[in-house]
Amino acid sequence: QVQLQESGPGLVKPSETLSLTCAVSGYSISSGYYWGWIRQPPGKGLECIGSIHHSGSTDYNPSLKSRVTISVDTSKNQFSLKLSSVTAADTAVYYCARQSGTRVFAIWGQGTMVTVSS
C-alpha cells in the first residue's frame, strides 16, 4: 500500500525559503507517475503548487512558478518542495500527493501545517 508522509519545519520566517520533503513508501518513485504538492491556507480552498514526473520534468502553478522548485531524490525515494521569499500568504497546510493517469491526485499524504511568521 502506497503511503506519503510530509516533513519539514512548521515555522518559517518571512523572506526565507520553505523546504518540505515527502517520503514515499510502498512504491518506487523511479517506476513512474507524477508527484505533486498542493496547499490549503486556513479556511480556504486547495491550490496546486506543481508536480514532478519520475523522469524529472516539472510543471508549476504560474502564480508561484518564480518561487518554486520541486525535485526528486530517487535514492531516498522522496521528493521535495522549496518555496522562496515566503510571506504570511504562504501560511497553509501543505500536502504531497501522487498523480495517476490523467493527472488525478489519487493518493495523498496527511498534510503538514507551515506558518510564516517572525
Added chain:
Amino acid sequence: QSVLTQSPSVSAAPGQKVAISCSGSSSNIGNNYVSWYQQLPGTAPKLLIYDNNKRPSGIPDRFSGSKSGTSATLGITGLQTGDEADYYCGTWDSSLSAYVFGTGTKVTVL
C-alpha cells in the same frame, strides 16, 4: 482566484440527494478529464471520482460524476451524516499547463 467555479454550499436531509456543479472553460473542463475530491473536517482530501465518472475502489455508488461541455457535476444520493464535508472538483488546464481545483462546496446534512 480559481478558474473553476463551484456553488459555496448545498444542504439536504438524510436520505436525500444533492448535486454539486463545477463550471469551467474549454481550456480545462471542456477538453480534459474531471476529478472530484472529498475533504472531511480536519483531514486530507480523498479522491471520489476520476476521469469524469469513474469511482476508485471502495467508493460507494452513491457518488457519481458527469460532464457536459465546460461543466461537471458530482451527485450524491442517499445522503448520510458522514457525507458532511467540503467537495472540490479538479482538472488539468491546458492554457495554464497546470492542475486547477474548484472553489469548493460545503455539503451540510440537515
